[in-house]
Amino acid sequence: AAKAERTVVAHYDPQRDTASRERLRTRQMLRRAIEQDEFEVHYQPQCALGGGAAVGVEALVRWRHPERGLLPPGAFLELVEQAHLMPALTLVVLEQGVQQCAAWRRQGRELTVSVNLSARSLLDPELPGQVDALLRRHALPAAALVLEVTEEMIVTDPVRSLATLDALRALGLGLALDDYGTGYASLRYLRDLPFDELKIDRSFVQDLGTRAADTAIVASTTELAHALGLRVVAEGVETAAALGLLAELGVDTAQGYHLCRPVPATDLSAWLEARAA
Numbered sequence: 458a459a460k461a462e463r464t465v466v467a468h469y470d471p472q473r474d475t476a477s478r479e480r481l482r483t484r485q486m487l488r489r490a491i492e493q494d495e496f497e498v499h500y501q502p503q504c505a506l507g508g509g510a511a512v513g514v515e516a517l518v519r520w521r522h523p524e525r526g527l528l529p530p531g532a533f534l535e536l537v538e539q540a541h542l543m544p545a546l547t548l549v550v551l552e553q554g555v556q557q558c559a560a561w562r563r564q565g566r567e568l569t570v571s572v573n574l575s576a577r578s579l580l581d582p583e584l585p586g587q588v589d590a591l592l593r594r595h596a597l598p599a600a601a602l603v604l605e606v607t608e609e610m611i612v613t614d615p616v617r618s619l620a621t622l623d624a625l626r627a628l629g630l631g632l633a634l635d636d637y638g639t640g641y642a643s644l645r646y647l648r649d650l651p652f653d654e655l656k657i658d659r660s661f662v663q664d665l666g667t668r669a670a671d672t673a674i675v676a677s678t679t680e681l682a683h684a685l686g687l688r689v690v691a692e693g694v695e696t697a698a699a700l701g702l703l704a705e706l707g708v709d710t711a712q713g714y715h716l717c718r719p720v721p722a723t724d725l726s727a728w729l730e731a732r733a734a
């Protein structure tokens with residue numbers, strides 16, 4: 458009887474009522490934003506070191522908020538996650554990214570597009586089928602799509618994550634381990650999971666050349682990744698000095714403000730044109 462009473466009391470708790478109303482409002486607001494196409498994808502090029510040609514782009518989501526302007530992912534991803542709308546947002550980004558990549562390929566630009574997954578996506582058994590359908594609909598070869606995941610996402614449920622990664626891999630697309638060096642069980646995941654690409658976290662790259670430890674970490678990580686058959690991308694390249702050093706250390710591709718900031722697709726097309734000229 459005491460328990461039933463508590464339930465009744467909790468049911469009428471005005472504070473709790475406000476909190477759940479608030480969550481419902483946030484969810485409705487985000488749903489509306491998705492339906493109104495307020496989420497847009499910006500693209501940041503990844504360039505081959507040495508040659509310098511752009512070989513791919515990373516898709517990074519932004520929210521074009523009607524009142525607050527262009528919002529970065531840090532301002533809304535947490536809310537999207539809490540509202541359980543991450544699968545919907547992931548599909549929005551995948552749809553735009555795959556469509557744009559297919560359009561660039563029709564113009565003769567052989568780029569790959571990299572899309573970030575969330576922790577929940579790795580536990581979603583429907584994702585591989587949805588990705589497969591998307592690639593077919595836009596006639597994009599699977600090899601042109603790379604999905605980026607972090608170690609943090611895998612640790613929650615390594616067994617189910619591996620099942621999803623294997624299913625994605627079977628489609629023929631690429632898998633990248635993002636933010637490498639910031640997690641903990643790195644070597645085991647590198648050995649046991651089917652990655653094609655390793656992205657060295659920007660905390661090791663940003664000040665490259667000023668700290669000997671960073672150079673040692675990037676050099677040995679690159680050597681290890683290559684020995685395991687992985688491509689190496691350095692992110693957060695902000696200076697010409699870092700870019701030069703990365704080339705010397707044998708890193709494959711670079712991404713960062715020094716090359717280009719994330720920009721809308723039309724601006725990236727212009728950037729690619731200028732770089733090719």
Ligand code: C2E
Pocket residue numbers: 501516517518529530531534547550573574575635636659692693694695712713714715719
């Ligand atoms: P991330 O996947 O590590 O993406 C790289 C972030 O570094 C981007 O921030 C990018 O703008 C920024 N960046 C690129 N070059 C430089 C540089 O030279 N210096 C510095 N300081 N930063 C640089 P952004 O766009 O704000 O995204 C932040 C994070 O939000 C991403 O980190 C990723 O974890 C997440 N995110 C972005 N788009 C998506 C998405 O579509 N889905 C999901 N699930 N997460 C996303």
Ligand code: CA
Pocket residue numbers: 515573605635
């Ligand atoms: Ca990423």
Ligand code: CA
Pocket residue numbers: 635636656658659692
């Ligand atoms: Ca990253």
Ligand code: CA
Pocket residue numbers: 636
């Ligand atoms: Ca990150």
